[in-house]
Amino acid sequence: MKKNLGPKLAVCPLPVFLVATYDREGKPNVMTVSWGGVCCSDPPCIAISVRKATHTHHALMERGAFTVNLPSREHAEAAAYFGRASGRDEDKFKKTGMTPVRSRFVDAPYIDEMPVVLECRITQISELGSHTHFVGQVLNAMTDDGIREDIPLIEQCGPIVFGMGRYYGIGDMIEPGSPV
Amino acid sequence: MKKNLGPKLAVCPLPVFLVATYDREGKPNVMTVSWGGVCCSDPPCIAISVRKATHTHHALMERGAFTVNLPSREHAEAAAYFGRASGRDEDKFKKTGMTPVRSRFVDAPYIDEMPVVLECRITQISELGSHTHFVGQVLNAMTDDGIREDIPLIEQCGPIVFGMGRYYGIGDMIEPGSPV
Numbered sequence: 001m002k003k004n005l006g007p008k009l010a011v012c013p014l015p016v017f018l019v020a021t022y023d024r025e026g027k028p029n030v031m032t033v034s035w036g037g038v039c040c041s042d043p044p045c046i047a048i049s050v051r052k053a054t055h056t057h058h059a060l061m062e063r064g065a066f067t068v069n070l071p072s073r074e075h076a077e078a079a080a081y082f083g084r085a086s087g088r089d090e091d092k093f094k095k096t097g098m099t100p101v102r103s104r105f106v107d108a109p110y111i112d113e114m115p116v117v118l119e120c121r122i123t124q125i126s127e128l129g130s131h132t133h134f135v136g137q138v139l140n141a142m143t144d145d146g147i148r149e150d151i152p153l154i155e156q157c158g159p160i161v162f163g164m165g166r167y168y169g170i171g172d173m174i175e176p177g178s179p180v
Numbered sequence: 181m182k183k184n185l186g187p188k189l190a191v192c193p194l195p196v197f198l199v200a201t202y203d204r205e206g207k208p209n210v211m212t213v214s215w216g217g218v219c220c221s222d223p224p225c226i227a228i229s230v231r232k233a234t235h236t237h238h239a240l241m242e243r244g245a246f247t248v249n250l251p252s253r254e255h256a257e258a259a260a261y262f263g264r265a266s267g268r269d270e271d272k273f274k275k276t277g278m279t280p281v282r283s284r285f286v287d288a289p290y291i292d293e294m295p296v297v298l299e300c301r302i303t304q305i306s307e308l309g310s311h312t313h314f315v316g317q318v319l320n321a322m323t324d325d326g327i328r329e330d331i332p333l334i335e336q337c338g339p340i341v342f343g344m345g346r347y348y349g350i351g352d353m354i355e356p357g358s359p360v
Binding site: 005039043137145 | 182183184185187190191193194219221224229248250256257260284296298308317318320323325334339344345351353355
């Protein structure tokens with residue numbers, strides 16, 4: 001038997017995307033986003049949703065670009081902070097000692113300490129209600145030098161997921177899957 | 181140092197959404213989708229992306245509705261099969277012995293065996309290239325009777341994630357997070 005919860009976002013696990021942008025003044029900022037995911041293979045695109053009130057929203061509208069930085073489990077505390085604080089009040093890079101680096105392909109910084117980075121140019125914007133939905137075309141992906149292409153990324157970079165206020169690591173491999 | 185991979189979807193982990201629909205004839209079908217995620221809080225919405233050639237794409241256009249069913253680790257093999265086979269050629273419910281149940285709020289079936297179900301009505305459709313991007317408003321969520329609301333869902337339903345052709349379980353809790 002199932003019980004009805006009503007119109008509730010009972011979805012887990014959620015991704016942990018560290019979305020980095022430059023604001024109008026060129027100051028780098030970063031925000032943790034769990035409303036997001038891949039949305040197209042060709043061209044490769046990632047969708048993220050952000051509230052209008054955030055500093056990141058202004059930067060996205062201003063610069064038309066962002067990077068998605070994927071954290072490892074050692075960055076969980078920073079990810080929590082990036083989700084809690086606002087770039088309007090604090091310099092989140094300075095506060096965490098993380099290094100913003102200018103991207104090569106888009107007008108956004110990336111976080112040097114993160115093992116995987118995707119450079120995205122915004123191609124579509126839609127208002128959904130509380131959140132604005134941005135589709136970003138991936139112009140380039142980067143990984144740390146040591147990451148090998150013949151081993152699944154998920155087994156090398158120690159990614160984390162989000163579920164109702166907490167971060168979790170990834171567990172054991174269960175079953176070979178099938179292509180999306 | 182980072183190395184450039186070019187425009188590649190180096191994203192992990194990915195969600196495992198079992199998307200269930202009725203086709204034109206009313207036959208229930210289900211497809212595994214990893215291009216998707218939550219995209220709005222109010223109204224609560226989930227986005228999924230599907231290739232035009234799939235049987236599910238036709239059903240989505242026809243019925244304007246779908247359910248997202250979240251599998252447990254015991255369903256990893258079924259999830260792999262749902263991603264591999266086409267509802268055009270096979271009855272995926274019959275083949276796996278899973279039970280399609282008519283949803284109460286939308287014109288789509290759900291999978292009775294899955295611990296979490298979200299009933300979604302399509303509110304926005306956009307063509308992104310290889311994939312069509314569907315935004316679905318969550319009209320109702322359902323969980324198995326035994327699932328408690330005071331314990332994180334992620335710790336009760338044994339969800340799985342996808343990474344480059346393989347399924348993985350969720351690991352240990354790392355760090356209290358912050359709201360999205």
